[in-house]
Amino acid sequence: MIYEFLANLFGGDVIASFISGALPFAFIVPFALFAVWLERKVSAHMQDRLGPMRVGYHGWMQTIADILKLIQKEDITATDTDKKLFNIAPVLVFMGSYAAFAAIPFSSAYIGSGIDLGILYIVAVSGLVVAGILMAGWASNNKYSLYGAVRSAAQVISYEIPTVIVILTVVVVVGSLNLTKVTEFQTNRFWDWMIFGGSIAGIKKLILLPFMFIGFIIIYISSLAEVNRTPFDIPEAESELVAGYHTEYSGMKFAMFFLAEYANMFAVSAVVATLFFGGYHSPFGYLGNLIGLTWLVPIEQFFWFTVKGIFFVFVQMWLRWTLPRLRVDQLMTLCWKYLIPIAFVNFLIVALIMVL
Amino acid sequence: MKSSEEIFAILKEKFGDAVLQLNTKLPKEAVIDVAPLSVTDICWFLRDNEELQFDSLTLLSALDDANGEKVTLEDGTTEFKGGTLSVVYHLESMKLKHKLVLRIFTERENPEVETVSRVWACADWHEREAYDMIGIKFLNHPDLRRILMPYDWEAGYPLRKDYKNPEFYHGMKVPY
Amino acid sequence: MLKTEQMVLNMGPQHPSTHGVLRLELELEGEIIVNVKPHLGYLHRCFEKHCEAMTYPQIIPYVDRLDYLASMNNEMGYAVAVERLLDIKVPERVEYIRVIMSELQRIASHLVAVGTYGIDIGAFTPFLYCFRDRERILSLFEKTCGARLLYNYIWIGGLSHDLPLNFVNETKDFLKDFKKTIVEINDLLSYNKIFIERTANVGVLNLESAINYGITGPNLRASGLKWDIRRDDPYSIYDRFDFEIPVGKGLHGQVGDCWDRYFLRVQEMEQSIRIIEQALDQLPEGEITSALPKRVKPPEGQIYSRVENPKGELGFFIVSKGQLQPFRVKVRPPSFINLSVLGELCKGHLIADVVAILGSIDIVLGEVDR
Numbered sequence: 040m041i042y043e044f045l046a047n048l049f050g051g052d053v054i055a056s057f058i059s060g061a062l063p064f065a066f067i068v069p070f071a072l073f074a075v076w077l078e079r080k081v082s083a084h085m086q087d088r089l090g091p092m093r094v095g096y097h098g099w100m101q102t103i104a105d106i107l108k109l110i111q112k113e114d115i116t117a118t119d120t121d122k123k124l125f126n127i128a129p130v131l132v133f134m135g136s137y138a139a140f141a142a143i144p145f146s147s148a149y150i151g152s153g154i155d156l157g158i159l160y161i162v163a164v165s166g167l168v169v170a171g172i173l174m175a176g177w178a179s180n181n182k183y184s185l186y187g188a189v190r191s192a193a194q195v196i197s198y199e200i201p202t203v204i205v206i207l208t209v210v211v212v213v214g215s216l217n218l219t220k221v222t223e224f225q226t227n228r229f230w231d232w233m234i235f236g237g238s239i240a241g242i243k244k245l246i247l248l249p250f251m252f253i254g255f256i257i258i259y260i261s262s263l264a265e266v267n268r269t270p271f272d273i274p275e276a277e278s279e280l281v282a283g284y285h286t287e288y289s290g291m292k293f294a295m296f297f298l299a300e301y302a303n304m305f306a307v308s309a310v311v312a313t314l315f316f317g318g319y320h321s322p323f324g325y326l327g328n329l330i331g332l333t334w335l336v337p338i339e340q341f342f343w344f345t346v347k348g349i350f351f352v353f354v355q356m357w358l359r360w361t362l363p364r365l366r367v368d369q370l371m372t373l374c375w376k377y378l379i380p381i382a383f384v385n386f387l388i389v390a391l392i393m394v395l
Numbered sequence: 396m397k398s399s400e401e402i403f404a405i406l407k408e409k410f411g412d413a414v415l416q417l418n419t420k421l422p423k424e425a426v427i428d429v430a431p432l433s434v435t436d437i438c439w440f441l442r443d444n445e446e447l448q449f450d451s452l453t454l455l456s457a458l459d460d461a462n463g464e465k466v467t468l469e470d471g472t473t474e475f476k477g478g479t480l481s482v483v484y485h486l487e488s489m490k491l492k493h494k495l496v497l498r499i500f501t502e503r504e505n506p507e508v509e510t511v512s513r514v515w516a517c518a519d520w521h522e523r524e525a526y527d528m529i530g531i532k533f534l535n536h537p538d539l540r541r542i543l544m545p546y547d548w549e550a551g552y553p554l555r556k557d558y559k560n561p562e563f564y565h566g567m568k569v570p571y
Numbered sequence: 572m573l574k575t576e577q578m579v580l581n582m583g584p585q586h587p588s589t590h591g592v593l594r595l596e597l598e599l600e601g602e603i604i605v606n607v608k609p610h611l612g613y614l615h616r617c618f619e620k621h622c623e624a625m626t627y628p629q630i631i632p633y634v635d636r637l638d639y640l641a642s643m644n645n646e647m648g649y650a651v652a653v654e655r656l657l658d659i660k661v662p663e664r665v666e667y668i669r670v671i672m673s674e675l676q677r678i679a680s681h682l683v684a685v686g687t688y689g690i691d692i693g694a695f696t697p698f699l700y701c702f703r704d705r706e707r708i709l710s711l712f713e714k715t716c717g718a719r720l721l722y723n724y725i726w727i728g729g730l731s732h733d734l735p736l737n738f739v740n741e742t743k744d745f746l747k748d749f750k751k752t753i754v755e756i757n758d759l760l761s762y763n764k765i766f767i768e769r770t771a772n773v774g775v776l777n778l779e780s781a782i783n784y785g786i787t788g789p790n791l792r793a794s795g796l797k798w799d800i801r802r803d804d805p806y807s808i809y810d811r812f813d814f815e816i817p818v819g820k821g822l823h824g825q826v827g828d829c830w831d832r833y834f835l836r837v838q839e840m841e842q843s844i845r846i847i848e849q850a851l852d853q854l855p856e857g858e859i860t861s862a863l864p865k866r867v868k869p870p871e872g873q874i875y876s877r878v879e880n881p882k883g884e885l886g887f888f889i890v891s892k893g894q895l896q897p898f899r900v901k902v903r904p905p906s907f908i909n910l911s912v913l914g915e916l917c918k919g920h921l922i923a924d925v926v927a928i929l930g931s932i933d934i935v936l937g938e939v940d941r
Contacts, residue, residue: 082696085696086695086696086700186922270693270765272693279588279922279923279925280922281586360696361694361696363692363760363763363765364694364765364769365765365768365769366768366921366923367602367921368921
């Protein structure tokens with residue numbers, strides 16, 4: 040809808056495409072700033088501290104000040120780095136996580152690209168991040184960075200398998216890879232959400248419920264691993280590898296990694312929310328429909344989507360500041376010996392239920 | 396539990412001349428003096444003997460006795476000629492709960508002592524420190540390098556009483 | 572055939588989890604440790620050389636800087652050694668205050684050990700809970716002697732200040748709150764499944780090699796030997812208190828693994844609380860400066876005297892030639908000796924385990940390098 044509106048406004052597809060494509064950016068940057076502030080506040084309050092308090096009310100402008108500082112910082116590139124790769128890497132990492140936003144439906148009025156392979160596209164494109172991380176680790180010419188990068192590649196690729204299997208589970212129920220359709224499948228109230236069995240009638244819904252719940256747990260664990268958050272943050276394990284693949288980066292390039300990390304956090308949370316928690320749908324119905332202002336509905340949908348996304352980001356932070364970190368072999372054990380078999384069995388059972 | 400006198404008697408019987416004397420005149424601690432080149436054998440015996448079982452080396456310390464002849468050099472600094480350096484071993488049996496102090500004297504000009512690092516693993520670093528600080532050479536030590544000072548420190552052994560700081564180290568001024 | 576070779580990774584001197592300026596040279600086969608070579612000396616401050624140029628009381632501030640997380644215990648060790656050399660008997664009240672201070676300091680030191688161990692494993696939050704309570708101990712010290720880290724409080728034959736007003740009540744309040752913190756730490760860290768996975772069966776130190784390496788303190792006790800200088804070679808008035816010596820039992824793995832070493836420190840804090848409570852109840856009134864000697868000039872002789880530091884057995888070997896300055900002071904630094912076992916423990920483990928093992932040994936580089 041927004042795309043059509045822009046196309047009418049500018050009378051051409053090209054400008055409209057550009058503006059429409061830049062819209063997620065206008066969302067990501069403020070979100071990242073907010074998320075960094077939130078992370079600091081969440082961690083502080085969990086640890087009996089106050090966190091940033093000086094810049095603005097309860098320090099809300101702290102991250103803006105930080106970004107201003109990072110922009111002004113000297114851009115250090117060590118002599119022995121592979122300059123080209125070193126400079127491309129942060130862009131590539133950010134691009135990977137930004138591109139994922141193209142297929143995420145923020146509301147019924149806005150989706151970057153309503154392609155039918157939406158969810159498959161997201162999985163594929165976020166694989167690009169690995170290439171960027173490997174590049175960063177290799178080009179830094181630093182052993183710690185290399186270890187971080189190699190660990191990261193192994194981890195992200197391993198954990199994509201359970202993620203994809205769980206996504207398949209949902210796709211089997213819905214019958215489409217298009218995320219808008221997945222969302223529309225969970226339309227009415229919160230009991231139509233996929234985690235409660237979706238909008239399927241009768242006894243099937245009740246049978247599906249526990250398996251959907253298992254699926255949700257698995258995809259949430261593996262999404263944590265895909266964005267390198269504790270307890271799976273071994274690629275940047277502070278106490279072992281200093282900062283992992285971005286050890287050698289500073290200034291704006293470091294900020295790019297940082298931005299990408301938080302964008303990624305929101306992307307996986309959004310995917311989880313879309314697949315299992317009704318996407319942009321409100322759990323209680325819309326105020327706009329109630330008072331007869333239909334233009335209010337997409338805005339409400341955007342609000343609900345953001346709230347759901349931020350809730351899952353908050354849970355990620357909560358886990359990060361509570362749990363210790365796994366070791367690299369334990370991480371692989373968890374993935375290959377537990378998550379993948381369980382996800383497979385879960386997938387088979389759901390498929391059977393749907394066939395019967 | 397055995398007293399130092401009893402242990403001295405056992406050692407004297409077993410090793411004869413290598414065990415020099417029992418020194419009880421020093422207040423607070425009775426010390427058994429032994430010969431520097433037979434200390435390893437004595438320590439193996441002390442550790443493995445059923446009656447003694449000194450399973451732990453609490454502390455190995457090296458001293459500059461500063462008992463040689465004091466020579467004043469041209470630039471006004473003093474140096475010792477001759478005399479001894481000594482190494483003191485504090486042993487303890489955690490099973491039988493008795494303690495023992497061994498001491499060896501070695502010549503300042505050529506300080507050579509047998510290592511005990513194979514008897515007690517912790518002696519490895521203790522001996523490296525003694526070498527680093529006092530300059531005692533432990534024969535047959537597996538890895539006798541400096542430990543606290545830089546590996547390429549050439550100005551001698553800092554804990555000797557006549558140690559002098561060098562002017563420069565790698566172009567950096569040392570005295571401040 | 573693929574050609575593979577070992578990689579050398581320098582961990583430190585600047586590294587978040589080497590607990591100071593320690594450099595470890597790791598020889599690696601992929602992520603697996605083949606060999607560990609520690610390089611020390613980045614913090615070498617010539618403590619022993621300094622001592623030879625100073626009178627006995629002047630050395631006390633330098634003793635503070637050995638294990639700077641447990642300055643009170645260091646002072647206690649040094650004061651006890653010189654008092655034994657001088658044959659001084661200190662007043663009852665001084666003894667009690669010393670014990671209270673040492674045990675508070677032991678709790679503070681173990682809090683740092685436990686908290687930073689959490690960080691090493693990746694859990695950040697317990698660290699700040701530990702530091703919150705350590706802060707209260709430091710405030711108690713600050714009220715007593717004006718300093719928060721390096722006190723110069725325990726003097727030869729006495730103390731620099733008497734206890735401040737209300738110290739007893741404030742300490743009791745603190746202990747009451749602190750018991751809750753221990754429960755919290757146990758819930759959050761000790762029995763956390765991931766934490767146990769990371770630390771159990773890692774870096775197992777068996778009793779035989781522990782004794783052979785001269786390991787002391789919590790690390791030795793975690794390997795299963797009930798050995799505590801406070802009980803086995805009592806100094807001060809420790810024989811009057813009723814406390815237990817916890818030993819490693821291998822609850823989640825083999826005896827002497829990282830989890831045992833970690834958990835032993837938590838248990839020791841509980842025992843320290845018991846000692847402090849008894850000491851506070853028995854604390855006598857009296858003079859604290861009556862035994863301070865006018866001039867510290869021990870007779871010719873030598874002594875090796877030791878105390879139980881939070882890190883292990885801290886010993887002072889003092890040789891006196893009957894002068895105002897000691898002829899030689901040699902420290903037995905527990906961290907230095909405990910660190911020497913690191914290479915043995917790490918072989919065959921992963922990089923992440925080096926951090927876990929190093930943290931569980933609990934060293935302070937100020938004491939390793941002196």
